[in-house]
Amino acid sequence: MRPLTDDETKTMFEKLSKYIGENIKLLVDRPDGTYCFRLHNDRVYYISEKILKLATNISRDKLVSVGTCFGKFTKTIKFRLHITALDFLAPYAKFKVWVKPGQEQSFLYGNHVLKSGLGRITENTNQYQGVVVYSMADVPLGFGVAAKSTQECRRVDPMSIVVFHQADIGEFIRCEDTLT
């Protein structure tokens, strides 16, 4: 386990800022305790200082996971965000997408969101903007990338994709083995 280097921190923040913008400050600087990012086996974990101090007592090969896994660095040092980060992305999300109840299940199975399933979308969403997907009952379902800007969404046909699926909470069951 080690802290992130400057380059790695930069890559990760760039990825996070796509979803939560400047609110990363609120993740880094929390009023209710010191939380930090640590790298272990190419995965980035967001842990409180208390847990971190306890975790240092476990040997590297025996340690599986600490705190919350935000994502992992791939072999080519690109950062990939995992669904386990949703709890921290959802409250700070800048751009949200609400999915109709009929299309909810489709999204939870890993499909993209079509125009026909789109309930609401925040105004001024740019194309390829990172968005958090909610159900109509304001339950965060996952996150994705807006395929069309809000303006375009209004005028496209119902069968076109409006949000590319990136992660959903169905992965907790589907990808149980690979999630730490």
Place this chain on the structure above:
Amino acid sequence: MAACSIEDVLAKAEQDEAEKLKSITVQKELDLEFDIGNLVAYDKNRIDIRQFREQKKDDFLRSLARDNTQLLINEIWKHPTERVEEVIVVKLPEPTTALPREKPPPKPRPPTKWEEFAKLKGIQKKKKTNLVWDDVAKEWKRRWGYKRVNDGTKEWLIEVPETADPNEDQFAKRNKAKKEKVAKNELHRLRNIARAQKIKVPGVGLTPTAQQSTTDLIRAVNVAKVSTASAGKFQDRLPKEKAPRNTGKKRKFQPVIGNFSNEKQRQLDLLKVMDSKKPRLDVNKAVNKQMREDDREESAAKFRKGGKKGRKGGNFSGKGKGGSGKGKGGGSKGRAGGKGQGPPGGKKGAGKR
């Protein structure tokens, strides 16, 4: 007249033909000497000066050359031939003429140290046989080389002498001694060669290579700098020389539980830098604005056409106005955050003024 001319013509034609097909046999007083390996024929016949003066000189020389070439080719054809890719080829024998040297002969090798010593002492070289009778194996074995007679390293039993350390490995000791002997021999051999070719060999250290690239030289300088008693700590640098910073291979990370506030500060600074570098998305805003304008125009046109659609157009324009009012981000939380930060900032500004 015609008959005479015809006869003349025929006679002339016959003469021409006879000249062309001169016989391949040539009569010479003395036979020529041939060196077919070099395709050479030596003609030692005397030249008749009177005949030389009578004929045209060119014709005489040409006929002489023709005769000699004929004899040479006759001689070539006497040798065995073979067919190579539809071409008949003659196998030439070894050349017999001794040609002079092209380059000067090599100088004799200067004697080695042993040879000098042997000459001084009068030691003669004794010719030894390669094979020696081995009574133990009852066969002829080599004196030196593979499977030789007295191979010290292949002994299966070595008695430990009384003066030696009982924990010492005698076999390893013998192997090491053998390696050292071989290395010493090789060193002497190379020294002899160096002395013969007058190459200067340094007593201690490495011989410099011929041409070194910039990177090699820089590396050599860096290594030399660190090779002092205090690992290069007190070595002065030239005025414009840069410190070598990437000589080590190990990456250094921050400790796991370092200074948390420092870490936090560094991350916040990084975020600040990132924010300042982010451009304001003017292109997208412009595109969206344009599209909103188009929508508004469309709805206005429809409103003019019919009253029912006017309501929809009005709604659209309201949303458009609300959207264009804000700079970036339409989320409620973002707006709340902006409002919260606004007044305190304003107050600060007032205080400064």
